[in-house]
Amino acid sequence: MATPRLDDPLDIGGFTLRNRLYRAPVLECAGTGPETPKRLAAELEPAARAGAGLICQGATIVRETGGCAAPGMTRIADPEFAASLSAVTERIHDHGAAVAVQLEYGGLRSMETWHAEYRRDHPDLQQLAVSRPPRLLRLLDALGFLDYDARVMTTDEVYELAADFGRSAAMAVDAGYDVVHVAGANMGIVHQFLSPFYNRRDDEFGDGVRFLEVVADEVRSQVGDVPLMTKVPAETAAPPGIRRRLTEDDAVEICRRLDEAGYDALVPVSGSVFWDASIVRGSFPARAWRDDRYRDGYAAAFGGPLRARLVELGNRIEAAWYDFDPAWNADLCRRVRDAVSVPVLCEGGIRERGEIDRLLGDACDAVGMARPFYAEPELPARLLGRDVPAGTRVVCENCNNCAVPQATGAPGVCRTPDVLARAGTLRMEGAYDTDTETADDDEPDPVG
Known part of the structure; x- marks a missing residue:
């Protein structure tokens, strides 16, 4: 078979994407x-207008209370609110792109664990837990850095949570979302089912893949053959001494089973057993930590100025430990692609068109980017096309100044002047212009 090109269409579960470049899910x-x-719409439409094949709306919570891993996350649990999101999907469809909703629930990673002010304001919220929190996390609780009041789910409650994923998927599809994306990594509840670090259950869900199988059954029963995808973690970046974790071999086997269970696409990713800088590798975000606009927000989130400084120190150490590694998931994706029959999507540190061309048909079938879209919302306009030079590169510097302020509820935007200046120069040069732009400034805003 000929090596696929970035501009070639891709079939996922019977649904055809117009090309193989997608905006990966981020905190919206x-x-x-x-x-x-x-x-x-303001966040997602630019990527669609610029030509991306798929736009992923980031982690969206499946229940009306609890489970948010960060401030400002969207929930799809109320039918009336879910129906209002059709204004978003219509805007994306107007530009010929597809849109996915990523469904999530935080479990032990939820704000009721780590956000001090949120805990004070919601004293009755308990974390849903797959099992009793691991010993190391209980130690952090005893030291006051985290606050666990976990309720380990019964077997019936696990089935109820899976049903919530199915109900949210049905609401999303009714609102026009084309693809259902289950958030299976980054230490959310699904990851906690999969990971032996978290999962010590003695019922059927002691096999963590079982939860994803039940979620698939719930989604299929609610919406039929909608394309269904999920991230799959390998905990290869776990700190030394963590013995119970997911190896690459484990992740490959999980992907093989999910292929058999009817998932239509898989996104293998490598990280730690914790929610740390292994998720967003790159430089220490010194500018974000020193920005006076967020200082009070950091103190509120982490329990005071001193604890905020301790978290900052931990972030500095993590940034040195998990330095940026281009296309850091490529080897894992390549192994998974050899083991499954469905498309494999690769994201994590992909920054250059030539790198994309090397990955396609080898390590993966499509490529995604997340943080670069904060600096260049219309990035696909520069990367798509048969004659784009291999050296065409995103302006993102992997500095992570976009990410840390999100702990305070700030939006995900690029905050690095040099990066924004380069994007501004490219805009003035017409780098983001496309032949498909049809917007008319005189037309009313359909979601306004």
Whole structure:
């Protein structure tokens, strides 16, 4: 078979994407309210207008209370609110792109664990837990850095949570979302089922893949043959001494089983057993930590100025430990692609067109980027095309100044002047212009 090109279409579960470049899920910080559709459209539409094949709306919570891993996350649990999101999907479809909703629940990673002010304001919220929190996390609880009041789910409650994923998927599909993306990594509840670090259950869900199988059954029963995909973690970046973790071999086997269970695409990713800088590798975000606009927000989130400084120190250590590694998931994706029959999507540190061309048909079938879209919302306009030079590169510097302020509820945007200046120069040069732009400034805003 000929090596696929970035501009070639891709079939996922019988649904055809117009090309193989997608905007990977990130924190949208759009909330859940009357203004949410307008905010999401403003965040997601530029990538569609610029030509991306698939736009992934980032982690969206499947219940009305609890489970948010960061401030401002959107929930799809209320039918009336979910229906309002059709304004978002219509805007994306107007440009010929597909849109996925990534469904999530935080479990032990939820704000009721780590966000001090949120804990004070919601004293009755308990974390849903797969099992009793691991010993190391209980130690952090005893030292006051985390606050666990975990309720280990019964077997019936696990089935109820899976049903919530199915109900949220049905609401999303009714609102026009084309693909259902289950958030299976980054230490959310699904990851906690998969990981032996978290999962010590003695019922059927002691096999963590079982939860994803039940989620698939719930989604299929609610919406039929909608394309279904998930991230799959390998905990290869876990700190030394963590013995119970997911190896690459484990991740490959999980992917093989999910292929058999009916998942239509898989996104293998490598990280730690914790929610740390292994997720967003790169430089220490000194500018974000020193920005006076967020200082009070950091103190509120982490329990005071001193604890905020300790978290900052931990972030500095993690940034040195998990330095940026281009296309860091490529080897894992390549192994998975050799083991499954469905498309494998690769994201994590992909920054250059030549790198994309080397990955396609070898390590993966499509490539995604996340943080670079904060600096260049219309990035696909520069990367797509048969004659794009191999050296064409994103302006993102992997500095992570976009990410840390999200702990305070700030939106995910690029905050690095040099990066924004380069993007501004490219805009003035017409680098983001496309032949498909059809917007008319005189037309009313359909979500306004």
